[in-house]
Amino acid sequence: MxxxxxxxxxxxxxxxxxxxxxxxxxxxxLACEPEWGALATELGGDLVDVGVATSxxxxxxxVQAKPSLISRARNADMVACTGAELEIGWLPVLLQQSGNPxxxxxQPGNFAAADFVRKLDVPKQVDRSQGDxxxxxxxxxxxxxxxxxxxxxxxxxxxxxxxxxxxAQYKQRLDAFSAKxxxxxxxxxxxxxxLKGVTIAAHHKxxxxxxxxxxxxxxxxxxxxxxxxxxxxxxxxxxxxLKSRPARMVIYxxxxxxxxxxxxxxxxxxxxxxxxxxxxxxxxxKDLTGLFDDTLARLLGAxx
Amino acid sequence: xxxxxxxxxxxASPLRPLAALLLAAGLHGAALASPASDIAxxxxxxxAMKSDYDKRLGALESQxxxxxxxxxxxxxxxxxxxPVAAASAAAPAPLPAVAETPxxxxxxxxPVAAVDVSGNAPNGSSGGGSFNPQIxxxxxxxxxxxxxxxxxxxxxxxxxxxxxxVGVGSRGFSLAESELALAAxxxxxxxxxxxxxxxxxxxxxxxxxxxxxxxxxxxxxLKAGRFFSGIGYLNSQHSHTWDFVDNPIAYQAMLxxxxxxxxxxxxxxxxxxxxxxxxxxxGRGRGFPGDDGSRNAAGMTAFxxxxxxxxxxxxxxxxxxSLLQASANDQTLVQDADGTLEASALFNGRTRVVxxxxxxxxxxxxxxxxxxxxxxxxxxxxxxxxxxxxVPGGPLxxxxxQSGGYIQGVWQFMPMWRVGLRTERLDPGRENWxxxxxxxxxxxxxxxxxxLDFSESEFAxxxxxxxxxxxxxxxxxNQWLLQYQTSLGAHGAHAY
Numbered sequence: 012m013x014x015x016x017x018x019x020x021x022x023x024x025x026x027x028x029x030x031x032x033x034x035x036x037x038x039x040x041l042a043c044e045p046e047w048g049a050l051a052t053e054l055g056g057d058l059v060d061v062g063v064a065t066s067x068x069x070x071x072x073x074v075q076a077k078p079s080l081i082s083r084a085r086n087a088d089m090v091a092c093t094g095a096e097l098e099i100g101w102l103p104v105l106l107q108q109s110g111n112p113x114x115x116x117x118q119p120g121n122f123a124a125a126d127f128v129r130k131l132d133v134p135k136q137v138d139r140s141q142g143d144x145x146x147x148x149x150x151x152x153x154x155x156x157x158x159x160x161x162x163x164x165x166x167x168x169x170x171x172x173x174x175x176x177x178x179a180q181y182k183q184r185l186d187a188f189s190a191k192x193x194x195x196x197x198x199x200x201x202x203x204x205x206l207k208g209v210t211i212a213a214h215h216k217x218x219x220x221x222x223x224x225x226x227x228x229x230x231x232x233x234x235x236x237x238x239x240x241x242x243x244x245x246x247x248x249x250x251x252x253l254k255s256r257p258a259r260m261v262i263y264x265x266x267x268x269x270x271x272x273x274x275x276x277x278x279x280x281x282x283x284x285x286x287x288x289x290x291x292x293x294x295x296x297k298d299l300t301g302l303f304d305d306t307l308a309r310l311l312g313a314x315x
Numbered sequence: 316x317x318x319x320x321x322x323x324x325x326x327a328s329p330l331r332p333l334a335a336l337l338l339a340a341g342l343h344g345a346a347l348a349s350p351a352s353d354i355a356x357x358x359x360x361x362x363a364m365k366s367d368y369d370k371r372l373g374a375l376e377s378q379x380x381x382x383x384x385x386x387x388x389x390x391x392x393x394x395x396x397x398p399v400a401a402a403s404a405a406a407p408a409p410l411p412a413v414a415e416t417p418x419x420x421x422x423x424x425x426p427v428a429a430v431d432v433s434g435n436a437p438n439g440s441s442g443g444g445s446f447n448p449q450i451x452x453x454x455x456x457x458x459x460x461x462x463x464x465x466x467x468x469x470x471x472x473x474x475x476x477x478x479x480x481v482g483v484g485s486r487g488f489s490l491a492e493s494e495l496a497l498a499a500x501x502x503x504x505x506x507x508x509x510x511x512x513x514x515x516x517x518x519x520x521x522x523x524x525x526x527x528x529x530x531x532x533x534x535x536x537l538k539a540g541r542f543f544s545g546i547g548y549l550n551s552q553h554s555h556t557w558d559f560v561d562n563p564i565a566y567q568a569m570l571x572x573x574x575x576x577x578x579x580x581x582x583x584x585x586x587x588x589x590x591x592x593x594x595x596x597x598g599r600g601r602g603f604p605g606d607d608g609s610r611n612a613a614g615m616t617a618f619x620x621x622x623x624x625x626x627x628x629x630x631x632x633x634x635x636x637s638l639l640q641a642s643a644n645d646q647t648l649v650q651d652a653d654g655t656l657e658a659s660a661l662f663n664g665r666t667r668v669v670x671x672x673x674x675x676x677x678x679x680x681x682x683x684x685x686x687x688x689x690x691x692x693x694x695x696x697x698x699x700x701x702x703x704x705x706v707p708g709g710p711l712x713x714x715x716x717q718s719g720g721y722i723q724g725v726w727q728f729m730p731m732w733r734v735g736l737r738t739e740r741l742d743p744g745r746e747n748w749x750x751x752x753x754x755x756x757x758x759x760x761x762x763x764x765x766x767l768d769f770s771e772s773e774f775a776x777x778x779x780x781x782x783x784x785x786x787x788x789x790x791x792x793n794q795w796l797l798q799y800q801t802s803l804g805a806h807g808a809h810a811y
Contacts, residue, residue, distance in 0.1 A: 066681065101808055240731065
């Protein structure tokens, strides 16, 4: 009886140990959004094991702290998120319930991309009468490749900090990525030149950084207040606005319902352009390079 | 206190002894000049010096504050502009800049990495309220129209302590339950949280008030204080997150509406890909089925297990099994006897409540913004063992098994609008009290509810609910409830 107990407790211990030890020592990164997952993969390669909490078909504001995500947060060495309160509705619960000290705020394993870029649309006054405003500024920073470059540098350094044994490799990968990204940005700048000064209407204030990058002029937003669905009456107002300041196109993200955009497209006789918003949003946006290639192609296509 | 004023004070303090010395010298001089000096004059001089000193100190402080603020501003501007300046480099137009200076981004790593490696990168909000606790206020109100007097609400066959909350509470307009919550990290290892509920009767109750660890290793989280037990699905959720105005009758009948206790809770999340969470709780047994008795030992112990996962991109689920055990000594229990009579007795023994819970959420591609469906159900079984005193022929040995549950579905059929349907049924068991033989035999309390709610924003919701309540034998209560729920302040994250 005693020996049986001993054997079974030993077996239980071995099982528990096997479950605790990772199969290989890759750094487990849980990315809140697909763009940071893609970036971590670019910068970490085989050294990282990247999981992505949300897909391009989900509104990153409205994600649930579901059991599968809590488990992934529990086992992560690092979370790579946007920050700037984008994930305020779910990430705090994940962190709290994960029981994982490595990824808590203030730890190296808690990476917030928005900390490393200059934020736009920082409200002078934070008041909910203005809708779901983000006090730290517009969090949708991934729509400008210059921000990706900045975040890449920070994330590369952070990976080296979390996994110092491979610091040299992270440095190497970061340099390679930066060089590639430079070339990409030069190409996108040439390709995107015709978009400078082009007027657009946007479904949600999700493209402030892209507009800043390409010099697009946003003349109307379909959501009456950030996070509030476009209403019929507000769409009429937008249509009236467009009469005095016409937009060349209306843009929306892959995860959004296209109906308001299609309505505006029909009534204002301008194309409605679906943008990937993040990696995986469209077939063309397979990775970070594809994200901007496809975004530019779609915007330029609408000019024709 | 802000850091800058602390610094101002610290740097001002070396002046204090000097000022004191000067004061003393002045005093001494005055005393020498006229030995029979007027104390009032001295006082005046002192007061003048003091006010002068205060003024100068104030000026110094404000100057320091200004300097500090400017410094902070400059720092922030630097931090914010440096990388961006690097990225958009020389030319004012961002596009050509990137095109013409391929090395533009290359210098960026330096400053960013410097900030980063320190591990002190600002995480989250850096507003003025950073050091204050997160405050959130739930304002809620209800209008109830019922065909029966809520004061007469009972659940036939279920014995509860006198004054137990059953039914909708009160008719007409009422404040329902508004909540004030404060939460913050206490230090690098602990976080604290308090949740005060403000009742319609002007009472303020600490619903939850606990500290919790943030840095225990291996998926462990320890909580101490007053908290909602982790049993079941709805038990740990605050009323503003419920999908119906009221909580299920099974909770009212077997857990005193919602089980909260003073004690400790240890949670362990297994290091597996599948979500598996285990919880152990010990408490004083403050609420029903506990008796809040005076004892050194724990009056309540609980074990909880939950597991869950995803099915494809669109479905997520969670299921669990929990056991709560509470002791009672001379606990007064009252039971509906025959509509007009009530039977009461004293219970000694323990109650074990088993809760099986499950919830499944579906949203197209996991995007719940437009439409989603949530299916949820719980089944509770309460086993009471011990004896009953204060009854004719007592004490009587008591072994009672009662059960019940609900199943509900909520469908967001278009943005902002949801409908919900809930059906509930209780089984009082056969082992009834001897006091009222025949009462409640073959009677199963039931309730059906339907609700429609509209959320004008993420922070405000208005809900209309109709319920047909047949929880008391011989009565049918048609309940119309209209409720608003709003959330102010910190953007609270909700559990699954």
